[in-house]
Amino acid sequence: MGFTYADLFAGIGGFHLAADSLGGECVFASEIDAEAQRAYAANFELTPHGDIKLADTSDIPNHDALFAGFPCQPFSIIGNRLGFEDIRGTLFFEIARILKAKKPRMFILENVKQLTGHNGGHTFRVILDTLRELGYHPHWKTLNALDFGLPQKRERTIIVGFLEDVPFAFPEPEKSGNLKDVLEPDDAIDPKFFASEHIVKKRANLHKSAFTPGIWHENKSGNISSYPYSCALRAGASHNYLLVNGLRRLTPREMLRLQGFPDSFKIVCNDRQTRKQAGNAVPVNVIQAVLKAAISALKQEF
DSSP states (O other): OOEEEEEESOTTTHHHHHHHTTTEEEEEEBOOOHHHHHHHHHHHSOOOBSOGGGOOGGGSOOOSEEEEOOOOTTTSSSSOOOGGGSGGGGGHHHHHHHHHHHOOSEEEEEEEGGGGGGGGGHHHHHHHHHHHHTTOEEEEEEEEGGGBTOSEEOEEEEEEEESSOOOOOOOOOOBOOOGGGTOOOGGGSOGGGBOOHHHHHHHHHHOOOSOSSOEEEEOTTSOEEEESSEEOOOSSGGGGGEEETTTBOOOHHHHHHHTTOOTTSOOOSOHHHHHHHHHHSOOHHHHHHHHHHHHHHTTSOO
C-alpha cells in the first residue's frame, strides 16, 4: 500500500518526483508562481493551488505526509537574512497551520544550510519548538546533493518529523555524481549558451583548471575557481557565473539534471523561467534517500 502526501511550496515538483518513485500519491499541491504551476501541471497532470495563505485547511484532503521546500530567501546568504522579520519567513507558520489541522504522520522540510545559524540560532529554535508544540518529534541534518549522486555542491538543511517517536536515522552518503552524465557535448549546444570571446579570454587569463570537464565559478569578488562538479544553482542570474570548462553556460536541461530531474521531465517554460525553477528546486536524489529512510523508520507501510 502506498501513502498520500501534500506538496507545499511545490515548485516544479522535486518532492513529487521523489515521493511518486516510492509509492506516493499527491492529494494536494500548492505553488504561487504561475510559471512553476505550468511546469508542474504539464508533468504531473495536477495544477497546484496558488497562495498557501489563502488555502482553507478544510479544503486540503487528509494526508500521510507533508512535504515543503519553504522559501529560503529570508535565511540565505544571498538574501538580506531578515528571517521572520521578512514576510516570506513567516510562511513557515503556514506549514505549522496545516500540520496542526491535518496531523500527517510525518513531514519533510527543506531549506538552506544557513537556516540553522540564522540570528544566532534563534530562528531555528523557534521552528523546532513550534514543531514540538504540535506534537512532532523533529530530526534535522545538513545534507549535500554531492553525496547522493548529483554533481552539484548543494548543502541543505533537512528537517524530518514524526508524530510517533520512531528511531529515525538520516541516510549515509552514497556516491558522488559524474559531471559527464549531466553535460551535453559542446557541438550539440545552441551557440547562445556560449560566453563571449572577451569573457572566455578574461577568465582564462585568471584561472587554469585541473578538471575536464569542470564547472568554472566566479564569485562576487571576481575570484575564479573550478571543480569537477557545479556550485549550488541559484534562482537568479548566477548561471552567468558558472561556465562549463570556462566556455559556456549550463543549458536548462543540464541544470535540471543537476537537480536530479530525469530527461522525461517536460520543459514547457522559457530558458529564463526554467533556470529560475531549477535554481529553486529541491535535489530529487536527496529527498528520495531521506524519504526512503523515513518510511523505513515507521516500520510499517502507510
